[in-house]
Amino acid sequence: MNERSMPRTRLTGHNWLIEGAPQDKMPEVGTEALVAKRIIEQDIVLDGIPERNLATFVTTWMEPEAQEIVAENLHRNFIDHAEYPETAEIEQRCIRMLADLYNAPGETTGARTQGSSEAIMLGALSLKWKWRERRNAAGQPVDNPNLVFGGDVHVVWEKFCRYFDVEPRIVPLQPDKYTIGPEDVEPHIDENTIGVAAVLGTTFTGHADDVVGINDLLLGLKSDRGLDVPLHIDAASGGFVWPFLYPDSKWDFRLEQVRSINVSGHKFGLVYPGIGWLVFREKSDLAEDLVFYENYLGKTDATFTLNFSTGSSMVLAQYYNLIRFGRDGYSFVMNVMKENSEFLASRLEAAGPFQIVGEDEEQLPLVAFRIADDADVPYDEFDIAWQVSAERGWMLPAYTMPPKAEAVKMLRALVKLNLSRELVATLADDIIEACETLEKKGGASKHERKQVKTGVGY
Numbered sequence: 001m002n003e004r005s006m007p008r009t010r011l012t013g014h015n016w017l018i019e020g021a022p023q024d025k026m027p028e029v030g031t032e033a034l035v036a037k038r039i040i041e042q043d044i045v046l047d048g049i050p051e052r053n054l055a056t057f058v059t060t061w062m063e064p065e066a067q068e069i070v071a072e073n074l075h076r077n078f079i080d081h082a083e084y085p086e087t088a089e090i091e092q093r094c095i096r097m098l099a100d101l102y103n104a105p106g107e108t109t110g111a112r113t114q115g116s117s118e119a120i121m122l123g124a125l126s127l128k129w130k131w132r133e134r135r136n137a138a139g140q141p142v143d144n145p146n147l148v149f150g151g152d153v154h155v156v157w158e159k160f161c162r163y164f165d166v167e168p169r170i171v172p173l174q175p176d177k178y179t180i181g182p183e184d185v186e187p188h189i190d191e192n193t194i195g196v197a198a199v200l201g202t203t204f205t206g207h208a209d210d211v212v213g214i215n216d217l218l219l220g221l222k223s224d225r226g227l228d229v230p231l232h233i234d235a236a237s238g239g240f241v242w243p244f245l246y247p248d249s250k251w252d253f254r255l256e257q258v259r260s261i262n263v264s265g266h267k268f269g270l271v272y273p274g275i276g277w278l279v280f281r282e283k284s285d286l287a288e289d290l291v292f293y294e295n296y297l298g299k300t301d302a303t304f305t306l307n308f309s310t311g312s313s314m315v316l317a318q319y320y321n322l323i324r325f326g327r328d329g330y331s332f333v334m335n336v337m338k339e340n341s342e343f344l345a346s347r348l349e350a351a352g353p354f355q356i357v358g359e360d361e362e363q364l365p366l367v368a369f370r371i372a373d374d375a376d377v378p379y380d381e382f383d384i385a386w387q388v389s390a391e392r393g394w395m396l397p398a399y400t401m402p403p404k405a406e407a408v409k410m411l412r413a414l415v416k417l418n419l420s421r422e423l424v425a426t427l428a429d430d431i432i433e434a435c436e437t438l439e440k441k442g443g444a445s446k447h448e449r450k451q452v453k454t455g456v457g458y
């Protein structure tokens with residue numbers, strides 16, 4: 001090396017400008033903090049910008065004060081209840097507030113989870129255990145449990161069935177019917193049914209299953225056939241929407257057969273990813289066998305979780321939101337999103353070749369739309385998704401509906417708190433402009449349709 005030239009590594013500590021990032025082996029020697037940071041920053045430049053992610057139900061904006069709470073508590077392991085009893089108490093406050101929001105009749109119990117997926121695994125395990133208790137008490141076989149739900153559920157329900165050996169009984173959708181009701185569920189229920197799962201705010205169109213109808217059906221089965229089948233509500237998205245937008249609509253513990261509810265704090269609970277909740281109607285709805293007691297952290301502690309160690313930040317951030325917004329604030333926020341969704345829907349319907357799906361029904365703050373049946377255009381929904389991404393970087397998902405509505409292609413835009421009216425207007429213009437471009441150049445209409453279900457399951 002020329003004596004006067006500075007060694008490249010002295011400039012940066014690592015030749016990251018002219019060498020690739022370490023990928024397969026941990027480097028023998030580390031690098032400077034700034035360089036490690038730069039390598040990561042360079043990589044994720046190619047990720048999408050979360051604010052333009054119209055696909056996700058998950059929070060992409062929190063207040064600076066909430067972010068401070070998150071950042072200041074990253075070093076606090078949530079599971080150390082003995083060491084951090086106040087954090088544990090704050091978890092319990094959140095559970096009590098949610099149980100109250102969902103009209104639990106009395107004292108209840110629940111759990112903080114990593115998201116709705118963990119909450120659903122735990123809730124459904126409790127359904128399985130409780131079913132087994134009932135069957136054992138009646139001296140009947142316990143080798144053939146099944147769970148009934150619609151094709152409009154999130155992928156986690158099939159996951160539960162496979163992981164925990166329960167037969168899934170899935171009610172198919174229809175080309176013009178994207179939620180389920182009692183008439184769909186009834187033929188599938190028998191004495192081996194551990195429960196029925198209904199969705200409040202589906203991933204596909206944001207609507208709710210007919211929870212009141214299903215509850216009535218189950219009450220009828222209880223009185224007529226002595227079958228006590230519990231109802232679990234997957235309110236991953238809807239649990240923070242319905243109480244504020246549709247407070248008179250009954251879907252929660254006001255309905256007798258509803259025994260457990262899950263909700264994602266990181267969706268419309270407005271917290272960054274990593275928090276979900278499971279709430280039981282009564283303490284007795286949690287199978288006692290699933291609770292483990294240990295004292296190796298210094299004090300006898302009960303846990304009902306699939307994970308163990310995790311951060312405290314998101315629990316504290318959830319509590320922050322609950323007390324910061326209150327019912328009044330959540331109502332305001334949900335109404336803002338709803339009004340902006342309606343604005344987007346009306347613009348798309350007026351200026352584009354679109355029909356909006358179920359806009360007059362109770363729905364999450366989103367617009368589910370597709371090319372109108374009578375529109376004669378040389379492109380499809382997948383082409384539109386591609387074109388708006390190319391023109392402006394919006395991530396707008398296109399997908400096919402679950403069986404037997406798979407012939408239907410859909411587009412869906414979540415309208416969350418990070419979309420101001422100005423941005424919503426721009427988004428509408430951008431989608432319409434993308435259609436105009438496609439009108440001229442035509443669509444590719446060749447699309448990867450596999451794994452659609454996991455593709456939309458945020």
Ligand SMILES: *Cc1c(COP(=O)(O)O)cnc(C)c1O
Pocket residue numbers: 057114115116117118153154156199201202203234235236237264276457458
């Ligand atoms: C998002 C979602 C889930 C999974 O929730 P996570 O919090 O992402 O684990 C389950 N069910 C429905 C209806 C959802 O929208």
